[in-house]
Amino acid sequence: MIIHSKFKDYEVHMESNFDFLRELSQTPNAEFVIDEKVYGLYKTYFKEIPEERLFLVEATEEHKVIETALAICEKMTEIPAKRNAHLVSVGGGIIQDITGFVANVLYRGIPWTFVPTTLLASCDSCIGGKTSLNYKKYKNLLGTFYPPDALHICPGFFQTLSERDFESGLGEVVKFNIMAGEHGLKNIEDNIDRLLARDEDCLKQFVYSSLEFKKGFIEVDEFDRGERIKLNFAHTFGHAIETVTGYEIPHGTAVAIGMIMANRVAERRGMLDSEIARRSEKVLLRVIHIGIDLNEYPLERFISAMRKDKKQTSEHLTAVLMTNVAKDLKIVHDVQIEEVADARDYFEQLYHAQA
Incomplete structure (x- = not known):
């Protein structure tokens, strides 16, 4: 499925198994931001990601803030490629919000691949380009529109959802x-x-x-x-x-x-x-x-x-x-x-x- 956006066209890939994760792990100039719970459940598929390119996030509302986004931005400045840097994120809606925001503001926009792991993110929020961060007592006060370059949806992730x-x-x-x-x-x-x-x-x-x-x-x-x-x-x-x-x-x-x-x-x-x-x-x-x-x-x-x-x-x-x-x-x-x-x-x- 191709989604047409004012920013760029992007594709939704429906995956039948987790093999695609190994291929994503080989993405050049990439920083991998992964929900730490998802990383623990599916660690075997992420073992090829270099430790220095891995950023784990506890996916809670308390972490859906500008400080988390800025920490990822700072980590990504270590990638020599700069505007060719690629952000690959794996998780639910909170991870999507944080990393979509980062991909939009870092170097005025970098390539971004998103792997939604919840049914909610997969069936709804993963397309449309909305990103939101909480600020102080305000929920979703900060936000942008910035869709990913590619999406990979695998229903196998839903088996481990509560x-x-x-x-x-x-x-x-x-x-x-x-x-x-x-x-x-x-x-x-x-x-x-x-x-x-x-x-x-x-x-x-x-x-x-x-x-x-x-x-x-x-x-x-x-x-x-x-x-x-x-x-x-x-x-x-x-x-x-x-x-x-x-x-x-x-x-x-x-x-x-x-x-x-x-x-x-x-x-x-x-x-x-x-x-x-x-x-x-x-x-x-x-x-x-x-x-x-x-x-x-x-x-x-x-x-x-x-x-x-x-x-x-x-x-x-x-x-x-x-x-x-x-x-x-x-x-x-x-x-x-x-x-x-x-x-x-x-x-x-x-x-x-x-x-």
Whole structure:
């Protein structure tokens, strides 16, 4: 798959096994930045990387900061090639954010190869070019647009993900298929058991189709000014859930919950048929497992978090809502506090009823 970008065209390679890692290890003039947990699990495939060219990162939000990026930049100044230096990074979304930022700012842009190792990064964030760093108390305050030169996706990595992280990735996979309309919804309904069983062939197909779906949005609106904003379906609710729970609920799971809440608002506004809403809920509940009661958190905190979401354009609450037409999502700027309260209560009732 080729992604067309204003910066450069880049290719997504779907890998069947880990042999490609040995070839990547031979990349000339390269610095290898690897999630230290991934390095420990797959060390045998990285043994040809020279120690002086290896930079391990603990992939936590605390390390997704400018200091980590600058440390990598400083390490890469040791490479004589300078602007021919090549950054190869292996890990999930945090590693992607740090290294994408580095590749963009070092020498005003250097070649960058990324190997996503989580389902969440593989099916979504690895394309589109967004990078974000936390600064002081602000999450994702600093950022750039800078896509990799090449991506290598291998579903074998998903076998060692925790259930929490795997289900988080599935939340985004389900989101893309529901957004795609009847065909996508039916496809996810028919294959959810295989996906939950981590069938690698099935995962490869759904990762590819998710990226194809996203590709259609980012190629016409790379810098998030119009059409691409629709990919934030459910994110206004999802980001608020992440924030108020202190990120106890991971991103993809929060988005899955946010979809149920957003669809509740759309259904009550007459924008979405009840049948689509019920079918979507049934699939989404298969990938949502949380030990938190959202009603334990004051509604005011949800509203405050939604107002601070960077997609807001005024004092009114903005959200992306589904309609009955495939890909025809609507950006609305008049979500009411009462609608948020109802949607949150609705999810809690639904979740506990099936638990």
